[in-house]
Amino acid sequence: MHLEPAPATFSKDNPFPARLTENRLLNRPGSAKDTRHFVVDLGDSGLTYKAGDSLGVFPTNHPDLVAEVLQRLHATGDEPVNPAMLKLMAPIPLREALTRRLALAGPTKKILETLAASTPDPTEKEKIAGLLAPEAKEQLAAYLAEREYVDLLAEFPHARLSPQVFVDHLRKLMPRLYSIASSGKVHPTQVHLTVAVVRYETNGRPRHGVCSTFLADRAAVNETPVPVFVSHSHFAPPADGARDVIMVGPGTGVAPFRAFMQERVATGATGRNWLFFGDQRRATDFLYEEEWLAWQQQGKLARLDVAFSRDQAEKIYVQDRMRQAGAELWAWLQGGACFYVCGDAKRMAKDVDAALHEIIAQHGGMDAAAATEYVKQLKKDHRYMRDVY
Numbered sequence: 001m002h003l004e005p006a007p008a009t010f011s012k013d014n015p016f017p018a019r020l021t022e023n024r025l026l027n028r029p030g031s032a033k034d035t036r037h038f039v040v041d042l043g044d045s046g047l048t049y050k051a052g053d054s055l056g057v058f059p060t061n062h063p064d065l066v067a068e069v070l071q072r073l074h075a076t077g078d079e080p081v082n083p084a085m086l087k088l089m090a091p092i093p094l095r096e097a098l099t100r101r102l103a104l105a106g107p108t109k110k111i112l113e114t115l116a117a118s119t120p121d122p123t124e125k126e127k128i129a130g131l132l133a134p135e136a137k138e139q140l141a142a143y144l145a146e147r148e149y150v151d152l153l154a155e156f157p158h159a160r161l162s163p164q165v166f167v168d169h170l171r172k173l174m175p176r177l178y179s180i181a182s183s184g185k186v187h188p189t190q191v192h193l194t195v196a197v198v199r200y201e202t203n204g205r206p207r208h209g210v211c212s213t214f215l216a217d218r219a220a221v222n223e224t225p226v227p228v229f230v231s232h233s234h235f236a237p238p239a240d241g242a243r244d245v246i247m248v249g250p251g252t253g254v255a256p257f258r259a260f261m262q263e264r265v266a267t268g269a270t271g272r273n274w275l276f277f278g279d280q281r282r283a284t285d286f287l288y289e290e291e292w293l294a295w296q297q298q299g300k301l302a303r304l305d306v307a308f309s310r311d312q313a314e315k316i317y318v319q320d321r322m323r324q325a326g327a328e329l330w331a332w333l334q335g336g337a338c339f340y341v342c343g344d345a346k347r348m349a350k351d352v353d354a355a356l357h358e359i360i361a362q363h364g365g366m367d368a369a370a371a372t373e374y375v376k377q378l379k380k381d382h383r384y385m386r387d388v389y
Contacts, residue, residue: 015227031284241269253343330363
């Protein structure tokens with residue numbers, strides 16, 4: 001009797017080596033941003049996803065950065081190491097650890113203590129002592145925030161750290177989660193992602209978002225394996241297709257709502273759809289503009305409210321558009337609509353939440369306490385859901 005081998009189940013602990021089949025710039029020329037549309041081929045992985053889920057991606061560190069760290073450690077990269085954080089059964093080569101397994105950003109106070117103990121140079125010792133002084137807490141935090149591990153190796157060149165001592169300070173290189181921008185009902189073997197490529201400068205050095213630049217610059221289309229897994233989420237379109245949905249997704253926060261729309265159109269959902277989208281400039285930064293306008297023309301997107309902050313003298317954001325449409329937004333909520341927010345947690349989600357409370361108080365004729373209770377009930381009923389990061 002011949003037994004078929006059970007299919008491998010891919011997960012965070014056993015990611016699937018996917019391939020990118022598309023890497024397309026979404027911004028038009030003249031934009032200050034670099035936002036990409038990626039298509040990840042799930043092939044025969046057996047991985048499935050729902051609208052609202054995220055894709056976990058394991059990146060590799062930039063080879064130039066790894067090369068510089070090796071050079072500053074006076075190492076070849078072949079040295080066997082067993083990094084404390086990884087709890088490995090057997091050592092791996094230093095280059096492998098620095099490329100695929102460990103994070104090279106986010107240095108801690110501990111590495112400075114180790115450098116101080118490892119340098120014979122009095123000037124270096126003195127500089128570190130100043131940073132580690134009890135009264136220099138804020139100065140130390142600001143100093144570390146501007147630096148990666150390579151900067152510290154460059155600043156204290158007389159310190160001699162063995163590869164093992166160095167890697168024991170590093171944290172694991174973690175996967176990054178991206179909201180999926182497609183519906184599994186429409187694209188069962190593909191995942192679409194909407195990714196802002198992170199590039200900036202600190203301490204006079206160019207920095208690169210590890211995963212966003214891995215996808216944008218280093219993962220060759222149809223060639224480089226991109227290890228992925230699906231992260232399931234409670235963030236999902238309503239099970240009842242007759243429900244209206246209000247979606248607030250500025251910038252790359254629009255990703256899951258593209259998935260919601262694909263899904264609701266594919267399943268013939270009868271509820272109305274309303275999108276609030278915002279970014280810097282309409283001419284260059286209206287992500288998936290053709291798709292939203294087509295859905296609007298077909299009557300699938302009932303309302304589209306956009307806020308382009310730099311297209312006029314005063315900055316206009318999605319929460320301002322919500323307030324302008326407050327009466328109708330309140331009417332939709334009263335009619336049972338679900339309210340979704342995706343994107344930046346630090347500012348946008350807070351501002352949107354404040355606007356929602358104001359709209360409910362104003363148009364529902366409630367005081368602040370009653371509006372707060374109303375919002376709490378929306379959350380309990382899974383009618384106010386957030387995917388913020």
